[in-house]
Amino acid sequence: MDRAAPLLEVEGLKVEFDTRHGVARVLTDIGLSLEPGETLGIVGESGCGKSMTALSIMRLVPIPPGRIGAGSVRLKGEDLLQASEKRLREVRGKDISMIFQEPMTSLNPVYSIGDQIAETARLHDGLGRRDALDRAVEMLKAVHIPAAERRVREFPHQMSGGMRQRVMIAMALACRPSVLIADEPTTALDVTVQAQVFDLLKELQDRTGTAIILISHDMGAIAEMADRVMVMYAGRTVEEAPTEEILDDPRHPYTKGLIACVPHLEEAPPPVRAALTEIPGVVPALTDPGAGCSFAPRCAHADDRCRRAAPPPRDVGGNHRVACWLYEGADAA
Amino acid sequence: MTVIVHRLLNAVGLLLAVVVFNFILLSMVPGDIADTLAGESGGASAEVMAEIRRTYGLDQPFHIQLATYVGKVARGDLGMSYYFNLPVSELILGRVAPTLLLVVTALVLAILIGTLFGVIASRKPNGAFSHFVTVLALVGFSAPVFWTAFLLIVLFVAMLEIMPLSGLVDPTTPRGTLAWYLDVLHHLFLPVLSLSSIYLAAYSRLARASMMDVLGSDFIRTARAKGLGETSVTCKHALRNAVIPVITIAGLQFSHIFSGAVVVETVFTWPGLGTLAFESILRGDTPAIMGILFFSAMIVIVVNLLTDLAYRIVDPRIRSARNA
Structure with missing residues (x-):
């Protein structure tokens, strides 16, 4: 497949944290x-490095x-990891x-929401006070907040979680x-509000062509959006594929576990309920990852090799990559 | 509006309670004006003592005395000073300006410099300046104010000889001229430095903690993600949230700083309410003491009302909660 440089490309990113218990390898490779207009979903349990990637x-x-x-983060070809702090502030x-x-705490409680939206427009687009406030009203309308002209003067505490998001x-x-x-x-929001927020994101994406990186631990949300x-898992990518592909044919035991964890209402009508599945064990400590596959201690298929060496990611066809020794034979395909 | 009326009614009730409580407290002190006068004149006969007590209404039953006093206070009459034989209110008004000058200057400086120190320290919580602020806070907090004052006198007056020892102004300077104002500032320096040292320590420590707390908030991360520089993040987004506890403590400490002023004024013979209070206690001048207590209670209540107003300006959450 021949393509031009993607909109955003991250390669070999490695992030470490110094902790009291040693160096934590938060992100590895x-x-x-x-691509423009695309939605990439990142899933995993808490502490697997999703937010740290963002x-x-x-x-x-x-x-x-x-x-x-180590690594690079290239936006339209420009490596942001090498850029000056000043240039970065222009990008952000x-x-x-x-x-x-956390929509409840991510807005500054002492400034009106209008001021907070306008601040971005004034900073990056050089708008004057009045124009920036007009932009704020326009944006509030775009996200379907009723009575935008009035609410632009309100403060975060006067709004619900869904409104704040x-x-x-x-x-x-x-x-x-x-x-x-x-x-x-949408993690902090009610289920009905979650759906509204996702619909809104999709609608705005269709209109503006913004590419979205959606981070979630909710396979259902990812299936709908990405x-x-x-x-x-534990700071590494274990599997990557188009959404349909990964839902139909998950390869990595961890992905299979994640998908099995999503309850299916239609499959288990009351009163006969299937037991909810879970993945046994917890995410390992990042300070002591060991030499083997980090998922091995929780994996039903793990053997000696899994505990000895970490599997490299390999292509299994159909833009589907997985890092697991189970698919070693598929490497040639 | 109703909120403000409500607060004012509260304030009046509180003042009444202060007057009654002070009166009861001071009437429990052994000895009265007759004893004091008798002591000063080297003894007096029982008839003379009774005469003095009748003049000052001290022969009346306790509840009548109390009612009379409360009634007078309500009409703005704080009684006559035994010692000066002047109305107490006049006495207080003559002394209030130097005290306010001292207290307000010290408090404002302590808040401004303390907050500035705290903000700088919070940027690098483990940096040298941050440790300096911690040590300063410890020393400032532990050192008694009279001790700090004496050390400053030793340094600036005795050794460097660049500061006046005491008083408000050099009496030979012509009043109202520019030189007079400058001389007052010159005399003000050491008392303000002594008084603000304790509070500076408290505020820098408080501002540092408050800033560090706020800088860890989610909305600070949002501000950074918007592309704001560190100066905007600190001064605009963090500081306004971080000063809320500073305002609270400033309001509470205004009453505290009055008591500190008594000590500092006494050390520097600053002609304010503090020295008046101190001397009135020594002289057993009950009306003057009660007047000063009443007056400082009033100041504290007024300052609390102002603190409340300041809150409403800084924090929109309080604004709407109190209006509701």
Whole structure:
């Protein structure tokens, strides 16, 4: 397949944190690429490095104790890891925006939401006070907040969680970024509100062509939103494939476990309920990963080799890559 | 609006309670004006003592005395000072300006410099400046204010000889001229430095902790993700949230700083309310003491009201909660 340089390309990203218990390898050899208008889903349990990947792309990892050890993050060919802090501030909020998991605390309580949205427009697009406020109203309308002219003067505490997440989206998209990173944008919200937020993101993406990196631990949300899915475990990518492919034919035992964990209402009508599945064990300590596959201690298929050496990612056909010794034979295909 | 009316009614009730409580407290002190006068004049007969007590209404039953006093206070009459034979209110008004000058200057400086120190320290919590602030806070907090004052006198007056020892102004300077104002500032320097040292320590420590807390918030991460520089993040997004506890403590400490002023004024013979209070206690001048207590209670209540207003300006959450 012959392609031009992707919009965003991450290669060999390695992030470490100095902790009291030694160096934690938070991200090891992470790579991803993103095309305009595409949605990439990143899934995994808490602590697997999803959010850290997002923060590394923005270079918002707290340094120290964090350290970006190796790799590159290229936006339209420009390596952000080598860029100056000044250049990065131009990129943040303008080319790459981010929304967070906690809409209740991600907005500044002492400024009106209008001021907070307008701030981005004034900073990056050089708008005056009045024009920036008009932009804020326009953005609030775009995220379907009723009575936008009035609500632009309200403060975060006067709004519900779902409304605040809409405000966060309005703020993130105010300067029409080419990449939006959504870090668990609906985790803190009610199920009905979750669906509304996803619909809104899709609608805005259709209209603006923004590429989205959607981080979630919810396989259902990913299935609905993402074009491609990247599964992370203990700071590594274990599997990556188009969404359909990964849902129909998950290869890595961890991915299989994740998909099995999603309850299916239609398959188990009451009163006969199937027991919910779970993956036994917990994510290992990142300070002491050992030599083998980090999933081996929880894996039903693990053998001696899995405990000795970490499997490299290999192509199994159909844009599907998986890092597991089970598919060693498929390497040639 | 109703909120403000409510707060004012509360304040009046509180003042009434202060007056009654002070009166009861001071009437429990052994000895009265007759004893004091008798002591000063080297003894007096029982008839003279009774005469003095009748003049000052001390022969009345306790509840009548109390009611009379409360009634007078309500009309703005704080009684006559035994010692000066002047209305207490006049006495206080003559002394209030130097005290306010001292206290307000010290407090404002302590808040501004303390907050600045705290903000700088919070940027590098393990840096040298941050440790300096911690040590400063410890020393400032532990050192008694009179001791700090004496050390400053030793340094600036005795050794360097660049500061005046005491008083408000050199009496030979013509009043109202520029030289007079400068001389007041010159005399103000050491008292303010002594008084603000304790509070500076407290505020820098508080501001440091508050800033560090706020800098870890999610909305600070949002501000950085927007592309704001560190200066905007610190001064705009963090500071406004971090000053809320500083305002709370400033309001509470205003009453505290009054008591500190008594000590500092006494050390520097600053002609304010503090020295008046101290001397009135020594002289057993009950009306003056009660007047000063009433006046400082009033100041504290007014400052609390102002603190409340300041909150509403800084924090929109309080604004709407109190309006609701």
